Amino acid sequence: MIPFNKPFLTGKEAHYMYDAVHTGKLSGNGKYTQKCQKWFEETYGFGKCLLTTSCTDALEMAAILIDIQPGDEVILPSYTFVSTANAFVLRGAKLVFADSRKDHPGIDESSIEALITPKTKAIVPVHYAGVACDMDIIMDIAQKYGLFVVEDAAQAIDSYYIGRDGVKRALGSIGHLAAFSFHETKNIISGEGGMLAINDLQFAKRAEIIWEKGTNRSSFFRGEVDKYGWVDVGSSFLPSEVIAAFLWAQFENIQDIQKRRCTIWNTYYNELTSWAEKHEIRMPFVPDFASNNAHMFYLVCKDVEQRTRLIDRLKSNSILAVFHYISLHKSPFYEGKHDGRNLPESDRYTDCLVRLPMYYDLEQEQQELIIKVLLDEK
Structure with missing residues (x-):
């Protein structure tokens, strides 16, 4: 795994x-x-x-x-x-x-x-x-x-x-x-x-x-x-x-750590850009006013069904990808206290964002496998 x-x-x-x-x-x-x-x-x-x-x-x-x-x-x-x-x-x-x-x-x-x-x-x-x-x-x-x-x-x-x-x-x-x-x-x-x-x-x-x-x-x-x-x-x-x-x-060791993480992040970005465009999947965006510390590599799928298929496909190949935050305004604790405004972009990331494996010791062969599994998606 x-x-x-x-x-x-x-x-x-x-x-x-x-x-x-x-x-x-x-x-x-x-x-x-x-x-x-x-x-x-x-x-x-x-x-x-x-x-x-x-x-x-x-x-x-x-x-x-x-x-x-x-x-x-x-x-x-x-x-x-x-x-x-x-x-x-x-x-x-x-x-x-x-x-x-x-x-x-x-x-x-x-x-x-x-x-x-x-x-x-x-x-x-x-x-x-x-x-x-x-x-x-x-x-x-x-x-x-x-x-x-x-x-x-x-x-x-x-x-x-x-x-x-x-x-x-x-x-x-x-x-x-x-x-x-x-x-x-x-x-x-x-x-x-x-x-x-x-x-x-x-x-x-x-x-x-x-x-x-x-x-x-x-x-x-x-x-x-x-x-x-x-x-x-x-x-x-x-x-x-x-x-x-x-x-x-x-x-x-922060310089070494950051250099390695940026290498992994850039490999994902370069190898997956064309595939993502074909499948209507959005790649990470870094505005001109920001730098990138390669903390995570995420994808934004077109809907929750596509994300579920992607996560399941990776899991069937012994690769763990995850989604995380649920919109806090819809949480069981705070939903009743929220003022009722619709926050569509927050909900879209809740349903569509997925994070790929991202860590210093991710080996080149492992990353190649992750990318291959994604590129094989029909």
């Missing part, structure tokens, strides 16, 4: 984890946590970074930091993973779902402004497949209405947005806050894991307190206060040093 995903190990993970164990400090915010955070800040220009145990935790921290209160409205795409929504629902927010673009599963930027009301507090764009939303449009709207922007960059490590000014900016460095994932399905992994990027530094001090269970413990250990105590709400958001040590081995 060719799996959908296979975690990649660089070979240094166990070594750094062993080193972390023998430093005598296994709890969070030690040597490897600080190395990872500094690396992110210096490599991508983020204001301040805090590792978390998941991207979900990073999003929950963001919701606390922008002070989401019951009744506040948050605009986000319906076609996204549930964590994007849950983080704000937990604070009492009302979700206002936007449709996806016709050419890409990301949020339809042109639909956002019409969804704003006096209760709107934030916009949460999701950089689907690591491909940028049009952040100039989103940031202009946010500035016009005094809103916060929280980038869900779970899939977007080492991916960029080229603004109308021609400047290339790392995804996650543009909004007030951003959340990343290091889940085993992502380009850079630690099993579970995530990170909050704080670009609006008014949030930096409080973020560290929330991260440390609502205490000023970090300030105490830096000698900034003579004792520490409970000063705010918070939770245990920081990961152990073992997780951070694993992650450090991945960061060291």
